[in-house]
Structures are given as C-alpha cells and as structure tokens.
Amino acid sequence: MDHFPTNWGRPRNDAFDAYATYPIHQRPYNGPKDSFADGVQRTQQPIVTGTSVLAIKYKDGVMMAADNLASYGSLARFKDVQRLHQVGNYTVIGAGGDMSDFQYIQYILEELSIDEISAQDGHELGPVEIHEYMSQLMYARRSKMDPLWNSLLIGGFKDGKRFLSYVDLLGTTYSASTLATGYGAFIAQPLLRKAVEGREDVITEEEARKILEDSLRVLFYRDARSLNKFQIAAISSAGVSISDSMQLDTAWSFAENIRGYGAQTQ
Amino acid sequence: MFRNTYDSDNTVFSPQGRLHQVEYALEAVKQGSAAVGLRSKTHAILLALKRSTGELASYQQKMFRIDDHVGIAIAGLTSDARVLSNFMRQQAMGERMMFNRPMPVNRLVSSIADKAQVNTQEYGRRPYGVGFLVIGQDQSGPHLFEFSPSGNSYEYYAMSIGARSQSAKTYLEKHYESFADCNLEDLIRHGLHALRETLQQDKELNVNNTSVGIIGPMGQHEKPISPPGSFRILEGDNVEVYLQSMEKKEEAPAPASVPDAAPAPTADEDVQMSG
Numbered sequence: 001m002d003h004f005p006t007n008w009g010r011p012r013n014d015a016f017d018a019y020a021t022y023p024i025h026q027r028p029y030n031g032p033k034d035s036f037a038d039g040v041q042r043t044q045q046p047i048v049t050g051t052s053v054l055a056i057k058y059k060d061g062v063m064m065a066a067d068n069l070a071s072y073g074s075l076a077r078f079k080d081v082q083r084l085h086q087v088g089n090y091t092v093i094g095a096g097g098d099m100s101d102f103q104y105i106q107y108i109l110e111e112l113s114i115d116e117i118s119a120q121d122g123h124e125l126g127p128v129e130i131h132e133y134m135s136q137l138m139y140a141r142r143s144k145m146d147p148l149w150n151s152l153l154i155g156g157f158k159d160g161k162r163f164l165s166y167v168d169l170l171g172t173t174y175s176a177s178t179l180a181t182g183y184g185a186f187i188a189q190p191l192l193r194k195a196v197e198g199r200e201d202v203i204t205e206e207e208a209r210k211i212l213e214d215s216l217r218v219l220f221y222r223d224a225r226s227l228n229k230f231q232i233a234a235i236s237s238a239g240v241s242i243s244d245s246m247q248l249d250t251a252w253s254f255a256e257n258i259r260g261y262g263a264q265t266q
Numbered sequence: 267m268f269r270n271t272y273d274s275d276n277t278v279f280s281p282q283g284r285l286h287q288v289e290y291a292l293e294a295v296k297q298g299s300a301a302v303g304l305r306s307k308t309h310a311i312l313l314a315l316k317r318s319t320g321e322l323a324s325y326q327q328k329m330f331r332i333d334d335h336v337g338i339a340i341a342g343l344t345s346d347a348r349v350l351s352n353f354m355r356q357q358a359m360g361e362r363m364m365f366n367r368p369m370p371v372n373r374l375v376s377s378i379a380d381k382a383q384v385n386t387q388e389y390g391r392r393p394y395g396v397g398f399l400v401i402g403q404d405q406s407g408p409h410l411f412e413f414s415p416s417g418n419s420y421e422y423y424a425m426s427i428g429a430r431s432q433s434a435k436t437y438l439e440k441h442y443e444s445f446a447d448c449n450l451e452d453l454i455r456h457g458l459h460a461l462r463e464t465l466q467q468d469k470e471l472n473v474n475n476t477s478v479g480i481i482g483p484m485g486q487h488e489k490p491i492s493p494p495g496s497f498r499i500l501e502g503d504n505v506e507v508y509l510q511s512m513e514k515k516e517e518a519p520a521p522a523s524v525p526d527a528a529p530a531p532t533a534d535e536d537v538q539m540s541g
C-alpha cells in the first residue's frame with residue numbers, strides 16, 4: 001500500500017513504482033512568493049550592438065578607433081553612436097557588443113569618477129585602476145550568469161606610462177601593444193601587428209592615425225555590420241582627445257569587374 | 267561635580283557642549299604606553315614602548331602591519347585596536363582588489379575616523395578606546411596621521427600618544443623642523459630620544475621594550491629590501507644598533523613628570539588591559 005496520503009487518488013503505476021517514489025515527494029509550498037524575482041530575465045543575447053574597436057600604442061601614447069554604428073541585428077539602425085568614452089583625465093574606454101550595457105557601464109564609471117573627484121586629495125583614477133575595476137565587475141556579472149554583453153578596450157596614459165588592455169563579457173583580460181575586438185580581432189589585428197609591433201616608440205601620431213584608418217577601411221569592406229563613419233581617440237601626456245566623426249573614403253569600382261554584378265548578364 | 271549627570275549616556279551633551287563619554291574614551295588612550303611617530307621627506311617611522319605585565323610575561327605588541335604601504339602603532343585597549351586594524355586591512359585589501367592600487371593613506375584613516383564617529387553618536391554604543399598613529403606612503407610621499415576615538419584624524423609632521431606623551435611632544439616640538447631632511451638613522455635617533463622622555467624614573471629603553479616601525483627606502487643597518495620600502499617592524503636585537511646611537515641623557519634632575527589622570531606609582535601597576 002501507499003503510505004503517503006498526498007499520493008492517494010493520484011496516478012501511479014503499481015508495476016514499477018508502487019509507492020510513487022518518483023518524482024521525489026515534496027511538500028506543497030504555500031509560503032510567500034517573490035513574483036518579481038520569478039519574472040526576472042537575465043541577458044540572453046545582445047540586441048543593439050556595436051562592432052569592432054581597434055587600439056594601438058604609439059610614440060606619445062595610445063590611440064583607439066571605433067565606428068559610429070549601433071546595429072539592430074542586420075539593420076544599421078543608429079548611425080551617430082559614440083562608442084569611445086572618456087573616463088577621468090587619463091583614460092578612454094571603447095566598447096563593442098550590447099550598447100545598452102555599455103550605457104550602463106558609462107553610468108557606473110561616471111559614479112566612480114564623481115566619488116574620486118569629490119575626495120579632492122590629489123589621487124585620481126587612471127587606466128590601471130579603471131581596468132582592474134572593470135575586470136572585477138565583468139567577471140562578477142558572468143559568475144552570476146548575468147553578463148554585461150560587451151568587449152571593452154581600455155587605453156590611457158598616466159605618469160609617463162602607456163596602458164592598453166582588453167576585458168570582455170566573460171571577464172577575460174589581456175594586454176598588448178595592439179588590440180582589437182569583434183571582427184577586428186580576425187581582420188584588423190594582423191594588419192595592426194604588422195605595422196606596430198616592435199615600433200611602438202617610433203610611430204608618430206599621424207602614422208598611428210593612418211594605421212587605424214586603413215584597418216577601419218578593410219573592416220568596412222569586409223564586416224557586414226560596420227559603417228564608414230568613425231572616431232579616433234588619442235591619449236597622451238597632453239590628455240584625452242576624441243575626434244569628431246570622420247568619413248572613410250572607399251573605392252568600390254572593382255565591383256564592375258565582377259561577373260554577375262548589377263545589370264550584367266555575363 | 268556637575269559633569270557626573272551628563273556623562274553616562276553617549277548621546278547627551280553637557281551644558282558646556284562636551285561629550286563626556288568621548289572624553290573618557292580619550293582617557294583610555296592616555297592610559298596606554300607611549301607611541302611616537304615622525305616623518306621626513308623620504309621616510310615615516312613609528313616608535314613604541316612595549317609594556318609587560320611582569321618578568322614572566324611577554325611584552326604587549328604595539329604595532330600592526332595594515333598593508334605593504336601602511337602600518338600603525340596603538341595606545342589604549344588592544345582588543346579595540348585589533349578590531350579596527352582588521353577593518354583597515356579589509357579596506358586596504360578591497361582597494362587593491364577593485365582598483366589595483368595601494369589605498370591612499372588619508373582615505374584609509376578617514377574610513378576608520380568615520381567608523382569611530384558613529385560610535386560617538388549612536389545610543390547604546392561606546393566609543394572605541396584606542397588611538398592610532400598611522401604611517402604610510404603613497405603617490406604624494408610619506409605620511410603620518412593620528413586617529414583618536416573622537417573620530418578626529420589629523421596629519422602631522424611628528425606626534426605622540428599614550429602615557430606621558432606630553433614630554434615626547436615637547437622634544438618633538440623643539441626639533442621637528444630638522445626632521446624633513448634627516449636620513450633614516452637620524453630620524454630614528456630623534457624618535458628614540460622623544461620616546462625616552464616618556465619613561466618613568468629609572469626605566470630605560472632596551473631591546474625588549476622598544477619597537478620601531480619604518481616606511482621608506484632601506485636604511486644603512488637593514489638587510490636588503492626592495493624600494494619603495496614596505497612597512498617593517500624592528501624589534502629585539504634589531505633595535506640594538508639604534509639604541510646605541512642615542513646620546514646619553516643629561517643628568518639634570520627633570521621636574522616631576524606631568525601628573526596623569528590616574529596614579530601610577532610603579533610600572534607593574536599600570537592598567538593591564540591596555541597596551
């Protein structure tokens with residue numbers, strides 16, 4: 001016989017589970033329910049996204065570049081988005097990935113900066129501190145299975161030292177003299193490495209700008225979620241300067257030589 | 267006379283605008299044995315007189331390391347000191363974890379000052395019964411701070427706290443202008459002279475009852491340490507060479523030492539619970 005009153009009158013199979021041992025018997029829960037927490041959803045996928053960010057170290061400091069596009073899937077939806085953000089007097093953070101999460105990150109960093117400024121004791125947050133803080137934040141969120149869906153480049157110049165590092169939604173960090181996120185990591189990184197590695201103390205600001213622009217152009221040709229409107233940030237002993245939006249000139253005339261292009265039949 | 271009616275609750279002011287419980291807490295600091303702190307352009311040091319309950323007992327520890335770049339000397343209730351120094355260690359550790367930098371010393375001291383202030387304003391809580399001298403170094407150089415149970419903290423060129431500390435302060439006031447350019451050995455010598463002023467008759471500084479805490483680059487007599495010079499404590503035989511460098515004390519009869527609030531006829535009758 002089945003000893004448990006709560007199983008009486010319920011379906012059971014005498015042949016293999018006479019005592020209704022499976023599913024495991026549980027008392028019905030009639031206590032307080034948190035319907036808000038029950039309805040909470042965690043970030044499952046990025047919605048409005050930015051693509052690659054590129055950065056290199058050069059003679060006087062660090063330079064970072066990103067286009068002005070926030071895509072909505074395959075739709076090029078917002079074409080004047082600033083994906084490079086200044087933090088304090090020494091750091092620039094560039095983000096790819098979910099743009100709403102990046103806006104939240106900007107808010108957090110703003111709060112941090114305000115606290116530091118109000119201390120007014122001569123200490124300032126530099127790129128090293130910002131990077132450490134972001135690493136801890138991103139890793140903590142990933143460990144809660146609620147990531148900030150971004151890949152971030154943090155670049156800066158403080159106390160005579162250049163700084164360039166990467167941190168992403170998994171909390172992975174690394175540092176090098178050339179870095180790129182997203183498609184840039186596949187397409188632009190070899191170009192940046194070829195141009196920069198070993199010559200970090202030689203490259204002038206103009207040359208650095210050209211290197212980044214050339215890589216952005218290649219990305220515009222090849223990355224289907226990119227745009228030819230972009231900004232470049234330069235951080236050096238003179239401080240942080242993020243340029244206005246610029247246009248990339250491109251040459252598409254090669255397309256006419258492709259069979260099947262346009263109205264061609266053969 | 268009248269102050270007795272206003273001194274049992276922490277949250278009651280006296281008609282003179284004083285919080286007597288907080289002032290009694292400051293008395294507890296004055297019961298502890300002396301600690302002296304001073305700094306130069308390159309170093310900040312602490313010197314402390316350790317007490318023991320008797321010949322069989324060990325000497326009470328007076329200095330604690332908070333982080334590589336911060337150390338403290340205590341005067342007052344040692345148990346309160348442990349709690350507060352643990353809190354300081356957590357703060358310093360948290361700053362390294364979050365920002366990968368040593369905690370700015372003034373912010374660290376402000377954090378315990380704010381914590382201590384809460385205990386002077388909430389009903390039912392008693393103030394901490396311990397004062398600190400905090401030395402540290404950060405981007406703006408070496409620093410010396412005093413923390414007191416009232417929740418006040420100040421930065422100093424030189425300071426002393428604990429029993430008979432006024433005598434040490436007199437010495438420090440006379441000589442502090444020369445501290446800035448002293449090398450480490452001279453700075454320690456000045457500190458030992460100041461600490462010696464706080465001793466009772468027929469007592470003397472020896473390797474058992476003196477400890478020295480240092481922040482700053484390596485000195486002549488120290489075994490090699492890497493710059494910028496983490497906080498380290500010198501005790502026992504390591505102190506001998508500095509004790510030797512002290513000048514002989516003048517034999518002129520010193521005036522009776524400043525009468526303390528509590529009687530202390532012999533060393534062994536000093537209050538036991540504080541260090």
